[in-house]
Amino acid sequence: MLQRTLPHARIPELPNPYFGKVRDCYDLENNQRLLVTTDRLSAFDQILAVIPWKGQVLTQLARYWFEKTADIAPNHVISYPDPNVVLGRKLTILPVEIVVRGYLAGTTSTSILTQYRNGLRDMYGHRLSDGLKDNQALPEAIITPTSKAFDGGHDEPLNAEEIVKTGLLAKSQWDEVSEKALALFARGQKMAAERGLILVDTKYEFGTDEGGNILLADEIHTPDSSRYWITEGYDNAFRNGTRPPSFDKDVIRSWVVERCDPYKDKIPDIPLEMIEKTSRVYIDAYEAITGQTFVPDTGGATPLDRIRENLKSFFAV
Structure with a gap:
């Protein structure tokens, strides 16, 4: 299994x-783009490991959600030429x-739990009350926007007023994406609950097409973009102050945080058993x-060989 990985898709x-x-990713003619999801696992603004089957899981799970939410937000997908590949509309993100x-959850520096533990109560344009406990449900879902670090840098917290005032988004754009994001999250939480899961938090990326229309991009409600807990174990974990059982990359993120400050220290090598566990x-x-x-x-000698074969029709002549 560990030999069937896709660390990159350099074609x-x-x-x-x-x-x-x-x-x-590869930009094609006619405002189209190929997006190949590799097996790389990213956290703390760097690559931590390569996880078998991760790319296929993410692509197919995003496909599931794109199809279930198209009535709320149109998305960038045109077709799926390979289990790891999306042919999408080229957007300006x-x-x-x-x-x-x-x-109230999270492990990164921009998470509301990290900031709450550090004494902050006003964040992202919201006021959180005193006395909240780790992993407690908020009174209602909130949007905590961050700057989009296109150059691989670190995302920075924002609020709605800053976004509009600085011209990052027009007010009409902010109103549209925030309304759609909350509706997508509500749909996701409802469907997750029906499957015995809690959709804790998630991120959405939107872009505009050549006509200025706002489309949902990237991925939606996957373990890379979202945090899921298993409903059955949540109450007991919350009472005991422990981490709820989850379906997300916090498996490795939590392992790393227990051993170092990932933003300052060299991250230890991820052991094989953790990679196998994360794949599962x-x-x-x-x-x-x-x-x-x-x-x-399992087609092709390697995942990259299979992808190359399936994308031949897009090769430059």
Whole structure:
């Protein structure tokens, strides 16, 4: 299993490459873009590990959610030429990442739990009351936007007033994306609850097409963009002050945080058993969220060979 990984999708025959933290992308003609989801796991603004099947899980799980939420927010997807690949509309990504949170949770420096523990009560344009406990449900879902760090830098907290005042988004754009984000989150929470899961928080990325229309981009409600807890174990964990059982990359993030300050220290090598466990978490997440059995695509000598074959029609002549 550990040999069937996709650490990168560098394909020289494809034009106009852009390599992100997790996705390797290629801009085509006619305002189209190929997005190849690799098995890289990113956290703390760096790559931590390569997780078998992760890219396929993310692509197929995002597909599930895109199809279930298209009535709320139109998205960038045109087709799926490979289990790890989306052919999408090329968008101009809005410079604000929309993070919606339903619980006082998180491990990163921009999470509301980290800031709350540090004594902050006013954050992202919201006022949180004193006396909240770790992982407690908020009275209502809130949006905690951050700047979109396109150059691999660190995202910074924002609020609605700053976003409009500085011109990052027009007021009409902010109103549209915030309304859609809250509606998407509500749909996600409802569907997750029906599957015995809690959608704790998530991030959305939006972009504009050549006509200025706002479309949902990237991914939606995957274990990379979202935090899921298992409903059955939440109450007991909350009472005991422990971390609820989860379906997200906090498995490795929490392991790292217990051993170092990931923003200052060298991160220890991730042990093989943690990589295997995380792969299983992604697969379990797919099956728990969708109710479908995950079927890994083992075509080709390697995942990259399979992807190259499936993308031949897009190769530059």
